[in-house]
Amino acid sequence: MQGQTPADGQEPALRSLTTALRVLQCFSMEEPELGVTEIALRLGVGKSTVHRILTTLERNGFVRKDETTRRYRLGLSVLTLGGILMSNLEIYREGQHLLESFVNRFDETVHLAVLEGLSTVYVSKIESKHPVPMLTHLGRKNPLHCTSSGKAILAFQEDELIQEVIRRGLTRYTRTTITDPEQLLLRLEDIRRQGFATSEGELRDGVSSVAVPVRDYTRKVVGAVTVVGPTYRFTPDKVRTLARQLLDVGREISTRLGYYVRRSP
Amino acid sequence: MQGQTPADGQEPALRSLTTALRVLQCFSMEEPELGVTEIALRLGVGKSTVHRILTTLERNGFVRKDETTRRYRLGLSVLTLGGILMSNLEIYREGQHLLESFVNRFDETVHLAVLEGLSTVYVSKIESKHPVPMLTHLGRKNPLHCTSSGKAILAFQEDELIQEVIRRGLTRYTRTTITDPEQLLLRLEDIRRQGFATSEGELRDGVSSVAVPVRDYTRKVVGAVTVVGPTYRFTPDKVRTLARQLLDVGREISTRLGYYVRRSP
DNA sequence: CAGGGCTGTTCCTGTCTGCGGAACAGGCGC
């Protein structure tokens, strides 16, 4: 380590490109519009650098400049790429229609989530008629320890990943967020036993959810189907009903991904 | 070429970033998975360059490497950005629910399209129960001259843009595609008069559509709402009915974008 | 209305980065 080659594990990384990608990831739901200085400060790089990057991104449609405010927001090219990604995500293609019919039957908002690093990402969202305004959105990343989908996925991963999540710290979001490693492990054990996960306001107060895992042909849990709604509507009875129905949906999607139930373990 | 400053109109463009963005845009619905060599050939750059770019993109979740085939596909980060973009697109936010209720009433697939350069981009898609499998997808770019939404938008743009579209050439896709500039101008005139546009298989055989323009508070036409379906279901009668209903939806979205009908022109 | 303090934008220069050719490695199919 004291050698001249730091060997930080990853040599070939393009500097300007990396910065550009970090620029793109500065944009968020809460801050969809940013100025040059703001981004430069946040990333700790020069204003002119950011300006050059934004100009290049704009020329390719990845960001859009508001000529009056001279601030930048994301451009339609990112949507084009997102659309291509979705249409080619097998779990999305196979799940979409099943999710739709679920929503039609129960009129509660449903998501499809997949694992990405130490987060879940929503790859599909179908809203119920009762508008649950903008709690989540397509592509949204959430932690693994405080959502039902996160736990439904986490419960079936290698111990190494679970430990990594714990090592990174179980951030508290609400009163009911699980922040104690021991308790998390117990809950994950429950989830493995009963086959589904729940959350009662663990990420956001007043928002409950139920989730079941989805497996692919390698038998690995790659995602989760989840129902979200206001806690007051999620009575224990309803949770039980939703869970039972969700399990069917989860199994069906898994089957379509090539998963089959083994006779004997 | 013999001068030192080519002054090609746009100086400050980051080379590596530009190449990287072009790499991303190589992925498409038809080719969601690409290899290094393939991309390098297509872009006319070295294999090692592409490899370095892909590695950097992968490290940030913009592409994903399939470890077995060693080929690359888009990563979930593009979906996250797409979701942020959508949620903050005013036309999407205001239009979504109106589109949903339209689909519930008529059970035909509906899109929301906006103008981007010389193309339309679909920013929203709500499918009818009758699955019209994958004709289009979110973020899809289409030409302006051969779709109903494209024409509905084009008809109300400055003459300069219309001429530019013609100058670029009216590519033929089917037997009914309008390829004659004169004829296009006449059709646009019709559209301005009757307030909506139609297409009968102009982009794809057997697929018809009807579209109406959407204006924002500057009174500019910024997008279009469009109904798509198989030609055999789009009888003249049905087209008339759909158009009448769509006009209401278009007006309502426009109003929500701050557009108001002026008393006298 | 004029000034200050913000922005975004442009210019410039030295340094170190990123380009591409060629060599290496690994897998698949003939």
Next chain:
DNA sequence: GCGCCTGTTCCGCAGACAGGAACAGCCCTG
């Protein structure tokens, strides 16, 4: 088992990029 095709690594030179500083607009504020 051999070639041929991939993806990956190495390396040296050229020139592209980072960032400081100067410029230019805008919007408040006084």
